[in-house]
Amino acid sequence: MAVSMDPGISLQELRLAARNHALPLEALRSPLTPIGLHYLLIHYDVPFVDPDSWQLEICGAVERPLSLTLEDLRRRPATDLTATMECAGNGRALLEPRPVSQPWLTEAVGTARWGGTALAALLEEAGPSRAAVDVVFAGLDRGVEGGVEQRYERSLPIDEALGSESLLAYAINGEPLPAQHGFPLRLVVPGWYGMTNVKWLTAITVLEEPFTGYQVTAGYRFKRSEDDEGRPVTRMRPRSLMVPPGIPDFSTRERILDPGPALLEGRAWCGRAPIERVEVSDDDGESWHDADVERDLEGRWAWVRWSYRWEPPRDGAFTLCCRTTDETGETQPLEPEWNVGGYENNAVQRIPVVVRP
Numbered sequence: 001m002a003v004s005m006d007p008g009i010s011l012q013e014l015r016l017a018a019r020n021h022a023l024p025l026e027a028l029r030s031p032l033t034p035i036g037l038h039y040l041l042i043h044y045d046v047p048f049v050d051p052d053s054w055q056l057e058i059c060g061a062v063e064r065p066l067s068l069t070l071e072d073l074r075r076r077p078a079t080d081l082t083a084t085m086e087c088a089g090n091g092r093a094l095l096e097p098r099p100v101s102q103p104w105l106t107e108a109v110g111t112a113r114w115g116g117t118a119l120a121a122l123l124e125e126a127g128p129s130r131a132a133v134d135v136v137f138a139g140l141d142r143g144v145e146g147g148v149e150q151r152y153e154r155s156l157p158i159d160e161a162l163g164s165e166s167l168l169a170y171a172i173n174g175e176p177l178p179a180q181h182g183f184p185l186r187l188v189v190p191g192w193y194g195m196t197n198v199k200w201l202t203a204i205t206v207l208e209e210p211f212t213g214y215q216v217t218a219g220y221r222f223k224r225s226e227d228d229e230g231r232p233v234t235r236m237r238p239r240s241l242m243v244p245p246g247i248p249d250f251s252t253r254e255r256i257l258d259p260g261p262a263l264l265e266g267r268a269w270c271g272r273a274p275i276e277r278v279e280v281s282d283d284d285g286e287s288w289h290d291a292d293v294e295r296d297l298e299g300r301w302a303w304v305r306w307s308y309r310w311e312p313p314r315d316g317a318f319t320l321c322c323r324t325t326d327e328t329g330e331t332q333p334l335e336p337e338w339n340v341g342g343y344e345n346n347a348v349q350r351i352p353v354v355v356r357p
């Protein structure tokens with residue numbers, strides 16, 4: 001059996017890829033991603049948490065530090081938030097040269113209905129200092145990254161923490177959070193790339209100076225070269241994906257279609273501005289045709305569904321593509337912008353298909 005694999009993919013990357021799985025693209029048909037099909041990204045190990053002794057600390061530059069049990073959090077006003085989450089490294093393995101890290105192709109994304117309590121209300125109760133700058137969210141998981149031993153920590157600017165619909169989530173799609181998604185509590189910041197949504201949350205610390213932790217000053221920066229200081233990676237760029245049509249060849253994943261019209265469909269999302277349009281191409285991005293866009297989930301932060309009835313003009317090979325444009329006019333590029341960490345690659349997805357005679 002001929003297996004063609006990029007010879008550059010290392011065992012190290014394969015080990016990461018085997019732990020952290022992507023969304024099978026056929027699951028784009030489902031408005032909410034079934035829990036087991038939502039993508040996963042875990043930098044270190046999934047921590048084992050005893051829910052009876054677990055507590056959330058809210059501390060630092062606050063008037064009233066708080067210690068909350070899971071019961072305390074569950075007794076607070078509950079809200080739901082439907083949000084599409086995408087890993088900032090999605091598309092990394094398609095960059096050349098390939099940054100060595102979790103080798104995502106295009107499908108590190110999922111949409112969930114998160115259940116929990118509002119972050120802003122809880123922070124207001126703790127009373128952040130007027131001089132507050134950043135809020136740091138710490139997970140229970142520890143590891144070494146870039147030579148630095150750390151627990152997983154990310155910060156949000158105080159205005160973002162107080163002004164957004166961010167949620168402290170203890171439920172996903174109506175179920176308690178499973179271990180891999182952050183049991184017992186995770187942060188959900190709608191519109192931001194995945195790394196901001198800290199899992200296994202244990203402490204929220206308000207700072208009066210900018211946070212300088214690894215995951216903000218070293219990790220998750222868009223840098224053109226190693227010496228470039230770069231800029232922080234924040235909100236999701238516009239992106240669309242297509243359910244690969246037809247049937248796949250097992251080993252090459254090439255798609256085989258019967259002659260006649262085919263329904264092309266998929267999803268589009270953006271964390272910066274609402275989706276304006278989705279277009280489809282059957283000639284590798286030479287010409288584009290508008291798809292129908294349908295909002296089948298509630299709220300601003302969920303992906304939209306798109307569909308397009310494609311009439312193959314002949315039999316043979318085609319490269320199908322889709323691209324979306326947000327309300328500010330930002331559209332997906334045909335080629336990615338290379339950067340050191342392999343972040344924010346929202347280049348259009350290309351799906352080679354063969355229409356049989």
Ligand SMILES: Nc1nc2c(c(=O)[nH]1)N[C@H]1C(S)=C(S)[C@@H](COP(=O)(O)O)O[C@H]1N2
Pocket residue numbers: 038039040041042043044085086087088138139140141152180181182193194195196197198199200
């Ligand atoms: N504590 C902690 N939180 C974390 C991570 C982690 O490794 N540890 N990974 C982050 C990254 S990079 C992403 S993309 C999302 C993935 O969330 P999911 O696995 O629930 O899809 O979680 C984020 N939160």
Ligand SMILES: [Mo]
Pocket residue numbers: 041086087088089194195
């Ligand atoms: Mo990520």
